[in-house]
Amino acid sequence: MSGAADLVIETTGLTKRLGGRSVLNGIDLAVPRGSVFGFLGPNGSGKTTTIRILLGLASATSGDVRVLGESIPRALQQVLPRVGALVEGPGFYPFLSGTANLLRLDAADRYVSPSTRRQRVDTALERVGLSQAAGKKVGRYSLGMKQRLGIANALLTHRDLIVLDEPTNGLDPQGTREVRHLVRSLTEEGTTVFVSSHLLTEVEQICSHAAVLSAGSLVAQGSLEELRRAGEPRLRVVTPDLPQTHTVLRRLGTTPDDDGASPGAHIITAPLPDGVTPDRIVRELVEAGVRVNGFSVDQAGLEDLFVALTGEGFDVVQ
Known part of the structure; x- marks a missing residue:
């Protein structure tokens, strides 16, 4: 396990209960700096709830959460400007263009310079392959295009941590490959990427580390090589x-x-x-x-290991 100084996300005993039902059961996450960390589990296993707590969008019942070395939610104002996120699908004004939506979102960030706003927006749109559709109303975007626009919003400025919840949802195979390439390029820039997915293929192709969540419990965690050897x-x-x-x-x-x-x-x-x-x-x-x-x-593959750990199958299609 990495030392605490090398962890971008660290949770200890993270627990969440709703209406007497346990959603998260003492989660101990350890996300190394510079990694592409896959947060893997069947739909409904608690992945999005965990992400919402990490970003201060929901509160934990008990446990400690640290992001970028700071306690959450106490240090949210210091941490969130260094974090980009796409959670539970993107939400935009359908009557505005992709460019106009990003300009409005960037204007809400008081930590960036207005003088370079247009340049940031154009660069982010280019990185996700939406330059040609930048002037098109978002209401006419496909689901995959909206997903790309959500990722572009997370990339408007350099972030130390990018959190992507099901980033390839709705993308065609070409779009999926582009997102994989984008994630790899982010780590080359020094950014840690935390990717939530129920797609085993995504984790195997882009991640260096992973954790497996099943029914609110963390059942495995480590580098991909460590997880493969566990089978x-x-x-x-x-x-x-x-x-x-x-x-x-x-x-x-x-x-x-x-x-x-x-x-x-x-x-x-x-x-x-x-x-x-x-x-x-x-x-x-x-x-x-x-x-x-x-x-x-x-040697058993990751799919065999995860099915053994969770008792459920995973969607492994491209």
């Missing part, structure tokens, strides 16, 4: 001899799954039993008369 290895056997294979694998101490079948063969997967080498497994299968058409041992 148990699984063996895979391709054979037409299903019953014999199950018998051998159970004898060796693992419970097999029959994942599917191809013509003349079954594909069987199971956790690699503790203390049993792959060589021994193959030898015992052959000695039992099993025709082994294929055999491999693979």
Whole structure:
């Protein structure tokens, strides 16, 4: 774990209750400086509630929250000018153009110079690929274009921390790729990016660290490599001899799954039993008369790990 000075977001025992129902259960987040941190979990797991508390938009029932080294909500006025955010989808005046909306929003920021306002707006629109639609009324924008405009608002000036809640919602594949590239470029400028998502693909492709939230509880946290290593290895056997294979694998101490079948063969997967080498497994299968058409041992992927941790599937489409 990084030292406190290296953490951009740090929560200790963060708890939120609503109407007697526990929404967050003692969350201990640790977001390293300079990381792209994926906040991953199924819809309804508490991701947006956590973000709202981090930004002072909601209060915690108990626990401590520090953002950029300062206590929240006590130091909100000092912290928020250094934070850009897109939370729960963008909200804009539909009768104004994209440029006009951003000009109004930038004018509300008393920490920036009015003399460079137009330049900031034009640069932000260019970064999210909306320069050609800058003069178009936002009411005629697609959902994906509104999402990009929301990201542009978060980028109007340099921020130490950018918080993006489901940033690729409504984007087509090209727009999604552009957002991924944008997030990577932000870290090159020294910005830490906190990305909330239920899309496993997004976290795997753009994040260096991640935390997994399930039903209000933090069930895993660390670098992506650490999370990948936490998944148990699984063996895979391709054979037409299903019953014999199950018998051998159970004898060796693992419970097999029959994942599917191809013509003349079954594909069987199971956790690699503790203390049993792959060589021994193959030898015992052959000695039992099993025709082994294929055999491999693979490290469990993030999807397998997250499903095991949360008991729920994730949307993994591009």
